[in-house]
Amino acid sequence: MKPLSKEIVSYLEDQAFEIRRLSVEMIAYGQWGHIGGSFSMAEILAVLYFHHMTIDPRNPKAENRDRLVLSKAHGSPALYAALALRGFYPVEQIYQYCEPEGLEGHTNPHGAPGVETAGGPLGMGLSVAVGMALGLRRKENPRSRVFCILGDGELNEGNVWEAAMSASHYRLDNLIAVVDYNKVQAKGFVWEEMGIEPVAEKWKSFGWKVIETDGHDVEALAETFYRARWIEPSGSPICVIAHTVKGMGVERAEFNYKWHTHAPDPKTADEMIRELAKRYGKPEIGYSRVNEPVKKETFYGGE
């Protein structure tokens, strides 16, 4: 693959920044969501949606499109942000995150063009991706690929390995799993909660080809996806293990399970976005709705 031009690298990094910024906007305004797992896959989504995948926002169901299943569906803010930025729906729609008739907390295709599947319970997405990859083969569509982004903690789920077994059994080389290996799951470090190492060997022993990469380096990711699509396929599904940092971009969230599920208050959201802008060399910008009242959980009765 030709190396990416400086302009493209910078463009993709801009998109990753915007994915993070909009994730904070949506989680802070919606008062629910997962910052750590959204930040860790910002570059992965930026490279897939703005460089690698064949997709058409004007025709989200085009037969020749690439499919992306977000198995770690709690990372929905990053996906919704990527799709909005890519033009599948207006960016303004992200402020309907977690509202009735709006963008669902965990992914749901209703009302969100570009979202392919419903998810939430971990471990399920790779099976759906296997079905899609089989379906593409039935339809004799050799061009499209099915991407499936999994979390690292998600690999605790037995369903993942059932799916992995069947993907290599059916020789699905049109299927590319991407493990967002951010080292932290909901309540602690992966190695403390339930160790998954040696993770590359696990995928290999299930009959997959494995490519490890830096999940925050857009050039490395672009090269990796190019290889996964054009060079590696030869009868085995491909697993990209993307080494990432949970909460990447904001110091207080990095490798910190306390920001797995946590909605910042407007002041904290403002600080986070300012920190992101500084870190990624952007003009100073803060949380756009810092002065709006925070949505409060209400209860019936009592004080």
Place this chain on the structure above:
Amino acid sequence: MVGNKESQTMVAEKGKQPIGGARKELRDAFADALLHLGELYPQVLFLDADLHTSTKAVVFKERYPNRFYQFGIAEQNLFGAAAGLAWEGFIPFPSTFASFVARRALDQIAISIAYPALNVKIPGSYAGVPTSRAGASHNCIEDLAVMRSLPNVKVADPGSYRDLFTLMEEAVKTPGPVYFRVARYAVPEFLPPEYHFTWGKGIRLREGEDVTLLGTGIMSWFCVLAATELEKGGVQAEVIHMPSIKPLDKDLVLESVRKTGCAVTAENASIVGGFGAAVLEALSESWPVPLERVGVPDTFVESGGTNELFQRCGMRPEDIVQRAIALVHRVKGKKR
């Protein structure tokens, strides 16, 4: 004639449905319908979890090897992959025993299939009590309660060969997820030749004034047998077969119990949350009447011969007779 309740009722009465006749295995209806649908619809696929000779779907594998997918003993993946194939426009039949549908893979069915209302047709084989001595792990008694609680999912328990065959034809024509049971049991054909399964429609098999016997699945056959016995004792039972559990034919139930004033439900499943419970819900909201539920009491069903298990659970035709007589006696003061 498709799903015309009135004319079905008429024919059933006029023909005085023959009691007895050749028994037909419901799994054979399943296999025959699969071949029939396979021929009509190229998008119909069969997904198996290492049970295709037990379920009798092996004939589909032999006829359409390229449309048969083996997923091994991995039911969670089976239903997830079915969702993926449905997203790509196919009509998958992911197939395993009912107990593994309703217990093992419920999360996958709920979120990957039911929530986005995907076009997946789910047979639950070996449903209920008759499972050839396999015991509590395989005697699936909770699937009706579990599956009918899932939004977007239609649920049916067909009672005869004709019922299951036409149900499967209907299921493929119905968009969205469908769960239907396939009992490992054989019954004579108790439905008229022009019968065709229709969602939300029951069929009156026999007119009567004293008590309504509401059956689903193979238990409707037991209701027919029970009604014949009841008649000998002077109790005129109305028999209604209701294969469509969700949606339920509330109008037909109400129409009948307004006349008879009491009802017995019969199901090859737990009485907790199943068909009888669905009937009770419908009646309680509009016209409550005294009602007895025949089915598996709140207990696991352990190994045994099928007749023995039906006896243990109080599900035989004679049990329905006894429950109906006691009910009629209680409600109307009638003597035996």
